[in-house]
Amino acid sequence: MPLIETATERLLLRAWRDSDLPALAALNADVEVMRHFPSPLDAEQSAQMLARMREHLDEHGFGFWALQRRDSGELIGVTGLARVSFAAPFVPAVEIGWRLARAHWRQGYAREAACAALAVAFEQLGLDQVVSFTVPANLPSQAVMRSIGMQRDEAGDFLHPKLPDGHPLQPHVLYRIRRAQWEAQR
Numbered sequence: 120m121p122l123i124e125t126a127t128e129r130l131l132l133r134a135w136r137d138s139d140l141p142a143l144a145a146l147n148a149d150v151e152v153m154r155h156f157p158s159p160l161d162a163e164q165s166a167q168m169l170a171r172m173r174e175h176l177d178e179h180g181f182g183f184w185a186l187q188r189r190d191s192g193e194l195i196g197v198t199g200l201a202r203v204s205f206a207a208p209f210v211p212a213v214e215i216g217w218r219l220a221r222a223h224w225r226q227g228y229a230r231e232a233a234c235a236a237l238a239v240a241f242e243q244l245g246l247d248q249v250v251s252f253t254v255p256a257n258l259p260s261q262a263v264m265r266s267i268g269m270q271r272d273e274a275g276d277f278l279h280p281k282l283p284d285g286h287p288l289q290p291h292v293l294y295r296i297r298r299a300q301w302e303a304q305r
Contacts, residue, residue, distance in 0.1 A: 120180030123243055125235045130228060132184035132198055132235055135173050139185050142194040143169055146220050155257040157288060175201055181239060183216065186232055188223075195223040198232035200240055200249065205280050209272075209293060212250045213240065217263065229263045237267060241298045248298065252277075252291045261292065268304045269294035 124133045140162075146152055147160035147168065160168065175182035183199035196219035203212045215236050217229045240246045251269055253260045261271075275293035282289040 120178070122176060123181050123239055124184065125239055126189070127231050127235050129189055130232055130235070131187040131189055132232060133187060134176055135169055135185050139194050140166060140169055142220075143185075143197070146196060146218060149221060151221055152218065155254050155260070155288065157282065157286070172197070181244060184236075186217075186219070186228070195220050195228060196232075198229070198236055200236050200244075203250070207277050207280065209250055209275050209277075209295075212248070213244075213246055215240070215249050215251050215267075217260075224259070229260075230266050233263060233267045237296070237301055241301050246298065249296055250275075251294045252279075254288050255290060255292050261294070264294040267296070268300055269296040270300070 122134055124131070126132065144160070144162045144165040147165045148162075150159055153159040172183045176184075179202065181200050183197050183201055185194055186196040186198045187194050196217065198217040198219075200213050200215055203210045203214050215233055217233060219229055237249060240249045249269075251260075251264050253264075265271075272293045272295050275295070277291055277293060278284075278289045279291050
């Protein structure tokens with residue numbers, strides 16, 4: 120598939136480069152950034168994550184892009200779309216997600232990048248729906264989901280199958296947005 124990249128007024132959502140690994144590793148090593156994940160990632164785990172994201176981009180033409188500020192060229196995080204890779208009642212599905220460096224929180228970057236990713240999902244990929252999910256305690260991420268028009272699907276809440284039974288982060292909330300909803304809010 121041809122690679123899709125996109126941009127906003129302040130951001131580039133682009134393919135990954137080898138030179139992005141140190142910034143990605145720093146992001147994934149930040150305990151506060153990773154507080155809603157099982158643990159921070161070390162440099163090798165970040166390298167494996169980068170390889171998986173590149174593979175998804177190569178295979179599907181879309182994925183989790185490197186999120187770069189246009190003014191400074193700084194890599195500030197990850198935002199994008201990916202096919203959900205585990206079994207759940209709402210799968211098959213494409214998810215939208217983001218992870219930003221702490222210095223760039225509360226500046227509207229996550230929402231801005233997510234809106235650009237939704238435009239790719241509905242305008243270029245022709246998807247009918249996009250989902251997102253997180254742990255119940257991740258209120259900032261849920262606020263971004265709502266701000267881009269996603270609605271909570273309480274009946275779709277689930278236990279993440281990649282976490283062991285009883286793990287405190289296993290319960291997840293599910294949000295959805297359908298193409299018609301997205302078009303109506305534009």
